[in-house]
Amino acid sequence: MTYQNKPLQIPAQKFIEAAACWNLEQLYADLTAAKQDYTCSRKQRLTPLEKTYLRGLLCNYSPVEIAAALHRECAGIRVDLSRGLYRYIQVLTLQQPKDWKEIPRMLEIRGYQQNGSGETLLPTLRNSTQTPQTPIENRTEWGLAVDTSIFYGRTTELANLEQWILQENCRLVAVLGMGGIGKTALASKLTNLIKHQFECLIWVNLSHAPVLADTLVNLIEFLSDKPQSDLEKLQLITQDKKLFQAAISQLEFSLENLIASTNAIEPTIIADGIQRLIQCLQKRRCLIILDEWEAVFCTEQLTGNYREGYQVYGEFLKQVGKSQHQSCLLLTSCEKPKEIAALEGQNQSVRSLKLGSLGEAAGEILKNKGLSEEGEYSQLIEAYSGNPLALKIVTTTIHDMFGDSIAKFLRNGLFLGDYSDTLSRQFNRLSGLEIQLLHCMAKEVKPVGCEKLYSDIQQERGLELLKALESLLRRSLIEPVQAESETLFALQPAVKKYVMSVARLPKL
Structure with missing residues (x-):
């Protein structure tokens, strides 16, 4: 006998005894926020069925017992839990539940259990001393962060990054990999998952290669408690750089004198600016994301060599990685900075993560693009080394020119198309x-x-x-x-x- 055709009883009537020992309303609210973070959608809410599952787990019912009580298939409930509630609990507690039995203990540690009078035994996560007093939503600047409402795989990578940043308090983390592998998407997804653990969050895209003085001014002004009135020297460097560029095009100034005057004062002012930023990172728990770091490197040279006038970016990385503070700088790059290579280590506060193939999760890209030959997925994924961008590009070609047939496409040899760019x-x-x-x-x-x-x-x-x-x-x-x-x-x-x-x- 199966339960799949049985009428579902009203979820609100099931496992209501959980309310005697747990602060359900607070837990519902916090898990709803975690679900919104996980799905990257503010429209998401915890469903009545998810609340029922939660109450059952809090009463120490197994998925088999919950299925029997609800007259449903156990396999379906296990899938629902693994794809839904377990993920939201992981976002909320920053721990991955290995078994349903761990759920009550994890939530008890986070302070959601209460005594018989309804008084919560411990402060909830949102009000605990570990949580910043200033909500992150009040101090957030997303810049050019990408939308991750559709995100594939990378669960292991996300778990590693969360562990480094939240549990091991790493100060400097680099996400590395070749073009199209998904560095920016991973950084954006991670930021959505952990942002509530920081007082300030700022996302800066370096693709236009701003001078460090300009970057420092923007960061310090954003992260400081009040507007800074003594950043004129840093701002002057930025203006001098622009003046220098104008002089090159118009030839109206003595370039040698301009270069000499700028270079003479810049190192001291930059060093002071870096120190000012470190002080901001010490006062507040901040998360800074610098996307496309490779833009400050030279071209036609070995990797790690900075563009002329951008060598101070290397010193900036050193100071952030070596100085004591409670914040984290996360950068993405196609090229590994030599400062990261010199400072990183398993027991150090500097780490790097190299992204490889998306693996089997790349099959979801092909499925969402309408390719039905699932038996050919692995061959196509392997041909393009599981690179998400490459697969998204070639699936369009397969759809437009090969009638959605992966086999016909592969018989014509490896095709790069727009991925060549x-x-x-x-x-x-x-x-x-x-x-x-x-x-x-x-x-x-x-x-x-x-x-x-x-x-x-x-x-x-x-x-x-x-x-x-x-x-x-x-x-x-x-x-x-x-x-x-x-x-x-x-x-x-x-x-x-x-x-x-x-x-x-x-x-x-």
Whole structure:
């Protein structure tokens, strides 16, 4: 006998004894807020059925017992819990429940249990001493953060980032990966999940490469308790930079004198500005997101080299990572800053997360795009290394030109389409030696080691080739493959296709 066709009893009549020991109204309200954070939609509310499930769990009923009481299939309730209520509880408690039995204990620790008189035994999470006194909604600037109402996978990555930032109090965290892999989307999703743990949140996009003085002024003014009246020197640097650019175009000023006067005062003023920002991070628990960090790096050089006049960004990272404060700076970048590489460690307050393939979750992209050949999903995902942007682009091609047939599309070989534009932007940043190395690897069927690359490039064994290999690794353009006696290097299929068909071999 199954329960699926039985009429569902009114949820409000079930497990009402939970109200005797739990502050249900507060819990409903906080879980509704957690659901809104998780779904990125303010229209979401905790449903009557979800409230019923919650009351059942608080009464120590198992999903099997809840299913029997509601005359429903247990399998369906388990799915509902894993996709819904468990996720909202994780957002609320910052812990992932491994079993239904853990739910009452997790919520008890957070202060939702009450005695028989209805008095809550502990302060709720929203009013606890761990929660900032100033609501985050009052001090939030989202900038160009992306919409994550539709978000695929990355549960492990989100859990790791939450652990580093909220539990281990990391001060500097980098999300790294090649173009289109989903760095900005992950940072935006994470921010939605943890924003209520911070007093101030600000999202800054660096794609237009603002000078550090300008960035510091914006951050300090936003994060300070009151408007700052002594930032004139930092603002002057910004104005001098603009004046310098105008002078180049109009040739109306003595450039040598202008450069000399600006460079003479800038280091001291920048150092003072960084210190002022650190003080803001000490006074308030702040979350700063700097998106597209690679914009402040040079092009046509090895990674990690800053543009002329932007070297102070490196010092900025060092100070944020090394100084004592209660805040976190989260950056996204196609290239790993050398300051991150120098400071990070398992027991350090600086960490980095490299994003790889979206994996099986990428199948949801294909399904939502209307591709029905689920048996071909894994082959298509592997061909594009689980890159979300690449898959979204080629699914349009499959729909428009191949009648939604993945098999027909794959028979024509790897197609890059508009994804070439993303790869071009990344390849335009490479040095000549890096491009030459990629061409050597693209000619090989299997992963290649240093010895082979040395002979192919006919270059003496030295630091230059090793530096170029390390630079490509930090750009996420090559993947290390561990062999028995050495580390080999391989290219993703899409990168190999681009190198062979588009990228030109430079003259060295």
